[in-house]
Each structure stands twice: as structure tokens, then as C-alpha cells.
Amino acid sequence: MVTSERGIWLVIYAADCVPALIVDVKTPAIAAVHAGWRGVAAGVVPAAIARMREAFGTAPGRCIAMLGPAIGGCCYEVDAPVARAMGGAGWWPRAARPTGPERWHLDLRTAVHEQLVASGVPARRVATVPYCTACRPDLFFSYRRDGICGRMAACISLRP
Numbered sequence: 001m002v003t004s005e006r007g008i009w010l011v012i013y014a015a016d017c018v019p020a021l022i023v024d025v026k027t028p029a030i031a032a033v034h035a036g037w038r039g040v041a042a043g044v045v046p047a048a049i050a051r052m053r054e055a056f057g058t059a060p061g062r063c064i065a066m067l068g069p070a071i072g073g074c075c076y077e078v079d080a081p082v083a084r085a086m087g088g089a090g091w092w093p094r095a096a097r098p099t100g101p102e103r104w105h106l107d108l109r110t111a112v113h114e115q116l117v118a119s120g121v122p123a124r125r126v127a128t129v130p131y132c133t134a135c136r137p138d139l140f141f142s143y144r145r146d147g148i149c150g151r152m153a154a155c156i157s158l159r160p
């Protein structure tokens with residue numbers, strides 16, 4: 001979701017997937033993006049940057065992004081179909097660690113961070129909340145850990 005309208009809240013729900021909040025401070029305009037492995041594979045975060053560029057004239061270089069709590073590379077094991085879906089992305093060796101035959105531990109936030117930088121957002125302007133949702137039952141819901149569970153909301157709005 002993207003908007004340049006003030007006073008509108010963009011809200012996404014996640015429990016392990018990466019909540020990405022983006023602000024173009026100059027225009028201003030904002031985006032809220034939900035990036036699980038399918039979204040990462042499909043490039044949903046770069047698509048949001050492209051949409052901001054089309055709709056608002058956003059320059060990625062003046063954006064700030066925040067990646068919220070998500071499942072970490074410590075806990076997120078994926079198999080060959082997920083690996084194949086990433087289509088040999090250049091960031092794969094930096095985001096995925098082989099742990100067995102056709103098995104990897106994937107850090108989705110590293111992948112999203114790399115996608116943002118490839119879209120023109122300066123690396124120093126991408127902040128990441130370091131917690132792993134699966135490691136911290138005291139703080140977060142985790143779909144991978146609990147199956148049926150609640151969701152966290154990630155929210156962004158331009159002040160009226």
C-alpha cells in the first residue's frame with residue numbers, strides 16, 4: 001500500500017513475515033509492505049518503491065525504510081521450492097545459509113534489505129528491528145512457532 005495523503009494509516013499484519021515501512025521524506029509519501037517469502041520472490045518491496053516513483057515522483061535515494069520484527073535466519077528453514085522461487089537472486093548467498101540437503105536457513109530481512117538497496121534506497125537509511133519473532137515468545141507472535149496465533153500490526157501515517 002502506498003499513499004501521499006495525510007492522516008491515513010497504512011496498516012499491515014504479520015507474524016514472521018517482514019513488515020516493511022517506507023517513507024519518502026521529501027514528497028512526502030509512505031508505503032507499508034508485507035513481505036513473506038512469496039513477496040520477496042515476487043519483488044513486492046521493489047514494486048512498492050517503483051509505485052511510489054510512478055505515483056509521487058519519489059526518489060528512492062531520499063527514502064527511509066524500517067524492517068520490523070520478523071522470523072530470523074536462526075529459525076526460518078526453507079526447502080528447495082522456496083529456494084527455486086528466488087530465481088537465483090544475487091542476494092541469496094548473503095541471506096541463505098545451507099543447513100542440509102535442499103535445506104537453507106533464510107533471513108528474509110537481509111533479502112528485503114538487499115532489494116531495497118538495489119532499488120536505490122541507501123543502505124544507511126534502512127533500519128532493521130533485530131528481533132526474531134520465533135525466538136521471542138515473550139514479545140511476538142510467530143506463525144512458524146505456534147501455528148494458530150495472533151498477528152502484530154505495523155502502522156505508518158503522515159501527520160495531518
Ligand SMILES: [Zn+2]
Nearest residue numbers: 074075132135
Ligand atoms: Zn530465531
